[in-house]
Amino acid sequence: MMMAATAFDLVLVLALLASAGLALFLPRRSTAAVMFCVFGVLLATLWARMAAPDVALAEAILGAGVTGALLIDAVTAHPKAPDGSPAVRRRTHWLAIATLAAVIAVGIAAATLALPDSAPGLAEAVEERLGSSGVDHPVTAVLLNFRGYDTLLEVALLAIAALAVLSLAPGGEMPVAAEALDVPAPLDALTRLIVPVVVLFAGWLLVAGSTRPGGAFQSGVLLAGAMILLALTGRPALPPGSWLRLALVAGVGSYLALSGLTASGGRGLLVLDEEWAGFAILALETVLTASIAVALAGVFVASSRSSRLTAREAPR
């Protein structure tokens, strides 16, 4: 859609650049983290503006809810970098790096601008095959059917990262909830109100993904946000003990099971027959939602500064 850049677009892009610049160059960590949250919100707005509602949803929740929470948490633990001021770099060094970066940036920008304005994309191909994919929403069809193998690997990555973070938790013990030392009453009340609503909304998002923007990713990160909120107010947020690990691997495990079934009994690896594709996708997405939520929330709780385990590290 060749639309001239409206004033709104220009302001949005400028605001994006400004917030990014502030996040990158202001000296204090806490400022950087907050500017980054602003950047995330602006980015989500841009996605919505550019006909990418699925991405906008995910970015809004992740940027503010999960990544934002992780960063703010890390920053409040150490508002200033422990090393003290960053190492002094000579003027010439800075100039050289900046010039190099500027030259490369201009070059890449030129390359992107050289892209044809309406080259072939895969939108039509997706439209044609949407009917036999089992869902009605193109992005969901791509993620869970046409390019499902990518999603499998990506969920595997999330599980691996979460497991690694768990093993990095000091002392090796995984707290089930962050011990909030002092939860303000309004926050507590708000949490009790919000979390059930969010869970319902996440459920709706999951099912809605078959026909409109939504799906396992959005639902999963939203659920993760709710779990993080629970954890911050001192409530148990994660499955205890070995259930946690099981929950983490359930998503990939289901996907692998589906792969095995289709490869040995069906028509081929991850070939979803039209009759049961919709059902399979929804079932898979349900498990994925749970796994994604547990993985992201687990990463938060394991890294959280307010977790029960102090900085007195047990020897590894």
Place this chain on the structure above:
Amino acid sequence: MTTLLGALPLVPLTGALVLAVAPPRRAPALTLGFGVATTALAMALIRAVGDSGPQALDVGGWGVPLGITLRADAFSAVMVGLTALSSLAVIGYATGSDRVRGGPMFWPLTLALWAGLNAVYVAGDLFNAYVALEVMGVSAVSLVALGGSSARRPALRYLYVAVTGSLAYLLGVALVYGEVGTLDIVAAGESLSAGAAATGALGLMTVGLALKTALFPLHAWLPAAHASAPSAVSPLMSALVVKASFYLLVRLWSDVFGGQAGAALPQLLGLLGAAAVLWGSGCALREQRLKRVVAYSTVAQLGYLFLLFPLLSGLGPGAPDSTASAAAWGGMVTLVLAHAVAKSAMFLAAGNLVVAYGSDDLAALQGAASRRPMTVMAFALAGVSLAGLPPSFGFVGKWQLMQASLASGQWWWLALLLAGGLLTFGYVVRVVRATYDRPWHGGPERPPTSEPARVPRRMEATALGLGVLAIVLGLTSAPILEFAEAPASVAEAP
């Protein structure tokens, strides 16, 4: 039958999940089991490619342009086989002592890494390759971080570097997709025409993947990361992980950007490779700690691989037909294999010495030659191969590259190959001399230690076995060369 291609990454991945929830005392046996299964799959792939040429699988049944296609040709099969060999050896080694593993997460993470590597080698889709690279990267970083408090900073740096490389690669993918509207490697290669977008993509992807392969001057992250990792992890890093990004780079140059690279960029890559050889070897000659010597050796040896680019005349799809190209290709594949085997042997030997002496400081290893002869022999044999002395496998590879240099008239690489060999010999000898019974000068004064600790038999045997292999493969290299000299193009896959 081609479900084999899907099984190659998914079987070790299943193993990783099983290991993540399994009780710890079963872990070594389970990991070995999955390792053997995956190795069997790798053998099956090599046989399949040998019998019927390049293989392909349309995942989900959709195929080009919408779906993801997995592909494997001879080059992929060789890499898959190499990964199986090294991984299985390391897993077997790691069952010997928990001092070399770093923690119980070693088992699932190693299988996850194996899955990621295989996923890269069978990827026929640009974005799929990105996700596979990230799986590999996250697993690798987590494995390095198992090395304790001294490993975490290098691990984090490695993470930043790896993700930077991946982002550069992804931006390149975006440019390619924007230009041709498909993510499939073969289809993109056919439709991509020269232009600013293609050049930008080529540059970005080359820089990104070169960063992940630690090409000079982007190598600074490697020595610390590989040296501080647990002793069973370092061989996986040096032998396998850095090769995956190199594999992808070659795949892109030959299948997507064939013939578009011009003359300057390949020569530049070759020159940077030469710098890597000289710089890496030079640093290895000055390091006081064994694992850092070996890590710098990796930086140096990777430099040879980049000689492929200037030596390969015409990187388009289809058989490279001149002698220079064939020799260059064969030399590169041989060196990839030879380095992996030899470097694994070296790091495993270093691990043995650390278990025995409690430190990898060269001055502390005095007397190891007589007390741990198998291990020192393993190191020496590996060194012979790395230095390219006949009749080792490394020699075969270097010989091929020398022939390619002569045949293509680029004789200056010859000087590099000879100089590199001498320098390698230098730092290998330096290490071996440190293991003699007399005090070693050049390091801090240390009293001779009492009897070194016992090293489990299987750990010494694995290291020695790989060292011997690095030599013996040189004598049996002809069938390997023949198998791997198939042209790089995968366009003929069924």
Place this chain on the structure above:
Amino acid sequence: MTRLDVVLACGAVLAVLATARLLTERDLVRAVIALNIASGGVMMVLIAIASRAELADPVPQAMVLTGIVITAAVTGLALALIRRIEAEPHDEAGPGRQDDEP
């Protein structure tokens, strides 16, 4: 300039600048922030490509969704590592350390 051009160029610039910052930033947490911004820049280029045609192209959008989750996972891992690194009394992993030998 069309909206497409603006977003494309902005995305590319952001990606490069943030990456340069990532590689030169000493503060580990701010490096994570730079990483996320760089990723955002690359995603901008992808979404811009997706929005070119009349019908929004779902494949780059799916790529971005996948990429966002991957970046979140990497961020989590990085912050967990940073937490352990900054909790240690000594920061530098110098060559002279004898304990914690691998």
